[in-house]
Amino acid sequence: MDPILVATSVGKRFPGVVALSEVDLALAAGEVHALVGENGAGKSTLIKILTGVYQPDDGTLTYRGEPATFASPMAAQQAGIATVYQEVNLVPLRSVASNLFLGREPRNRLGLLDFRAMNRQARELLSSYGVDVDVTRPLRTLGMGVQQMVAVARAAATQTRVVILDEPTSSLEPREVDTLFGIIERLRSDGVAVLYVSHRLDELYRICDRVTVLRDGRLVHSGLLAELPRLRLVATMLGRDLEEVRRDGATKFEGEHTADEKPVLTATGLTSKHRLDDVSVTVRPGEIVGLGGLLGAGRSETAMAIAGALPLDGGEVFVAGRRMRTGSVAVAMRAGVVMLPEDRKADGILPDLSVRENIVLAALPRLSRTGLVSRKRQDAIVDTFMKRLRIKASSPDQRVGDLSGGNQQKVLLARLLCTQPKVLLLDEPTRGIDVGAKAEVQGLVDELAAEGLGVVLISSEFDEVVEGSDAIVVLREGRVVTTLRGADVNEAALLDALVDET
16 A cells, blocks of 8 residues: 655644654555553644644655645645544534535625535535434534544545544544444545544454554554554553563552442442443542543543533442532532542633732632631641642742642642542542652652542553552442452553454
């Protein structure tokens, strides 16, 4: 198969960050090529270079045998490179037909839009792909799955030589996934090169011919997918030595929590369309339960559902034996459930406020008397937690945005602990902080658990989950596949659970 689009030694740098370094990628005609890697691996940056959003700082692009430079996404589209993103980027208020032919609408002899012809061609196009829908309806009135199928059909209908599909099945029902794969097979037979980005291993092995694996902005593997076993693929993505993992397998054994010990958190049957499917988690006082899984497995969604930040279609949450109403962060906090978010800058700290203001923010309702908050009581709490968590700041009045990442994380922890919680949900608590600060945060989590707090831990670093957890609930595609306890809490068992084809 001849290559259509080739990236050679591509590199991209941002201030203080090397996003890509010497990455190669070759997409061949009639091939479905998987692009995989965890968060921060460089997948999105590479796609943006291929589609003209970014210009590479190093390396070259070759398209259809000629050196290529795409000055904008429009230039890439006009050249025949179409991209379908996870979030549908069409025009919701316009009709399905208008979206399908946006920018290339059929016109009559007078140069006016021929709506009758456009609607007829839209029906024929969607019907050929197995999609039955009223093409005159506004796109926003349709479900997300149908909208995604319209976006894919639009990309496939143009004079496209390369189609990039970024997590295309995230909003699709199983029947719609089958329809999508039918479209992909048709593209393959037409000689179109398809770049397929997904975290779902079953899909990759079902539809893809070759695979490129990125890790930390670098190419770590490229070759035939059929020659790469699932366990080896996962180990390659994570940067783990498979033989070492096997050799060091069952090395951890923590004291077990007795079965009759009353759970501080019981979440059962958590279900949210396209996100969670009957997920259950149990945490006892003083226990750290890790949520294991690859990107998109449903780890963050599970924590958000327990914390009231994700609407649920079904399921119950009990805190210390009492049923908690789901879907409300305020209710969850009053019940004693708090969550440290994955992105502390976007969802956590208020960078322009002081350390004091950030810490006491969640505790203000408890500290107020007739609407007034005593500065003395605030200072006492702030002083207590700054000492306990060893927060390094010139004073409580220092702007929190000026602190290091590790100290910002501690400030967020202090804010949550001010509420005197029963359950602490930690989503990537050590991401983006240095090694020393990471060890301090991990030590704090252990101390909190030792004091009887129930902890749910999420981390993309498998060794952190294994070393820090008493039990691990393993998730895949929004479902629980197993729970590891005691001597089974090791990397070998975790990797086995993630790729188990049964």
